[in-house]
Amino acid sequence: MIKFLDLQKINAQYATELKQAAAEVIDSGWYLQGERVRLFEANLENYIEVKHAIGVANGLDALRLILKAYIEMGIMQEGDEVIVPANTYIATILAITDNRLKPILVEPDINTYNLDISLVEKNISLRTRAIMVVHLYGHVCWNEELQTIAKRYNLKIIEDNAQAIGAIWNEKRTGSLGDSAGFSFYPGKNLGALGDGGAVTTNDNQLAEIIRAMSNYGSKQKYVNEYKGLNSRLDEIQAAFLDVKLKYLDAENLRRREIALFYCKNIRHPEIILPSYQNIKSSHVWHLFVIRTPFRDKLQKYLNDNNIQTIMHYPIPIHKQNAYKEFNNQSLPVTESVHNEVLSLPISSVMSDSEIEYIITTINNYKN
Numbered sequence: 001m002i003k004f005l006d007l008q009k010i011n012a013q014y015a016t017e018l019k020q021a022a023a024e025v026i027d028s029g030w031y032l033q034g035e036r037v038r039l040f041e042a043n044l045e046n047y048i049e050v051k052h053a054i055g056v057a058n059g060l061d062a063l064r065l066i067l068k069a070y071i072e073m074g075i076m077q078e079g080d081e082v083i084v085p086a087n088t089y090i091a092t093i094l095a096i097t098d099n100r101l102k103p104i105l106v107e108p109d110i111n112t113y114n115l116d117i118s119l120v121e122k123n124i125s126l127r128t129r130a131i132m133v134v135h136l137y138g139h140v141c142w143n144e145e146l147q148t149i150a151k152r153y154n155l156k157i158i159e160d161n162a163q164a165i166g167a168i169w170n171e172k173r174t175g176s177l178g179d180s181a182g183f184s185f186y187p188g189k190n191l192g193a194l195g196d197g198g199a200v201t202t203n204d205n206q207l208a209e210i211i212r213a214m215s216n217y218g219s220k221q222k223y224v225n226e227y228k229g230l231n232s233r234l235d236e237i238q239a240a241f242l243d244v245k246l247k248y249l250d251a252e253n254l255r256r257r258e259i260a261l262f263y264c265k266n267i268r269h270p271e272i273i274l275p276s277y278q279n280i281k282s283s284h285v286w287h288l289f290v291i292r293t294p295f296r297d298k299l300q301k302y303l304n305d306n307n308i309q310t311i312m313h314y315p316i317p318i319h320k321q322n323a324y325k326e327f328n329n330q331s332l333p334v335t336e337s338v339h340n341e342v343l344s345l346p347i348s349s350v351m352s353d354s355e356i357e358y359i360i361t362t363i364n365n366y367k368n
C-alpha cells in the first residue's frame with residue numbers, strides 16, 4: 001500500500017538529530033517556557049520575517065488566542081463578524097465561535113479552493129471586524145484587492161497559515177502578510193512536530209504581548225494575572241524537534257513542488273480536474289495535492305483497490321455538520337460541490353519516483 005502520509009519515514013530522515021534534541025531536553029530538567037521555545041520562536045521570526053513568533057499548544061489555539069487578544073484590545077466584541085471561507089477545516093471556525101464571534105461563511109473560488117476575494121465586500125456588515133483567510137492546501141490566498149478592502153473597512157486580516165508554512169506572496173512569506181497569523185505543527189503539516197504544537201506570528205507589539213500572557217494563564221509574572229487566559233504553551237521538547245525540522249522545511253517544500261508539477265504534467269484524464277497554481281506572485285507549498293472529479297467515491301475505491309491510499313479534505317462542510325446546526329440551512333453550492341468532489345493524493349518528500357509514476361499510471365488507466 002502506498003500510504004497517504006508516511007510519518008515514520010519522514011521523521012526517520014532526521015532521527016539522529018531528533019533523538020539528540022530529545023535527550024538534551026530530558027537531561028536539562030526544564031520542559032516548559034524555556035530556552036528551546038525561545039530559540040525556536042527566534043528562528044521562526046527570522047524565517048517568516050516578522051517581529052514576533054509565539055509558540056502555543058496547537059493551531060486551533062493560535063487562532064483562538066489571536067481573536068481573544070483582539071477582544072481584550074477592544075478591537076472586536078461578542079457578536080462581531082469574521083469573514084471566513086466556508087470550505088475550510090473546522091478549526092478555523094471553532095476559533096471564531098469559541099470567542100462568541102460570528103463566522104460569515106463565504107464561498108471559495110472553484111479554481112483555487114481559496115476564499116473568493118471578489119465576494120468579500122458584499123459580505124461586510126457594520127459588525128464585520130476581520131477577514132480570516134486560509135491558505136488552503138498550501139496555496140496562498142492573497143491579493144491587492146483584499147488589502148484594499150481591509151483598509152477601507154478597517155478590518156484585521158488574520159491568516160490561517162496551518163497548511164502553508166513556507167509559501168510566498170510577492171517575496172513575503174505567508175504569516176507576514178496580514179495583521180496576525182496562526183500556525184499548526186500537527187505531525188502531518190508541512191512542518192510537523194512529534195505531537196501537537198502551534199504558533200502565532202505578528203508585527204503588532206501589543207498583540208504579541210497579550211497573546212504571550214494569554215497563552216500562559218493570562219500572566220506576565222508568575223501568580224499575577226492580567227487576563228483570563230488559557231494554558232496553551234508549546235513544549236520544550238516539541239520546540240527542539242521543530243528547530244531540527246525547520247532547517248529542512250524549504251527542501252521538503254521543494255520536493256513537494258517537484259512531485260506536484262510532475263503530477264500536473266502527467267495525470268491526463270478527461271474527468272479529473274487538476275489543481276491550479278498559476279499565479280505569478282504567489283507560491284504553493286503543496287500541503288495537499290487535491291484533484292476533483294464527479295466520480296470521487298468510485299475513484300477513491302479504485303485507487304484503494306490498487307493499493308493507493310487517498311483522503312478527502314474534507315468530506316463534510318462546516319454548514320452541514322451537526323456541531324453547527326445553526327448553519328445547516330445555509331446554501332453554499334460551490335462549497336458543497338467541492339466537498340463532494342475533492343480527493344487528496346499522496347504527496348510528501350519521502351515518496352519515490354516509482355511510487356509517483358505508479359500513482360499517475362493507475363489514475364490514467366481509470367475507467368468509469
Ligand SMILES: *Cc1c(COP(=O)(O)O)cnc(C)c1O
Binds near residue numbers: 059061089134163186
Ligand atoms: C490543522 C489545521 C488547523 C488546526 O491546527 P491544530 O494544530 O490541529 O489545532 C487549523 N486550520 C487549518 C486550515 C488546519 O489545516
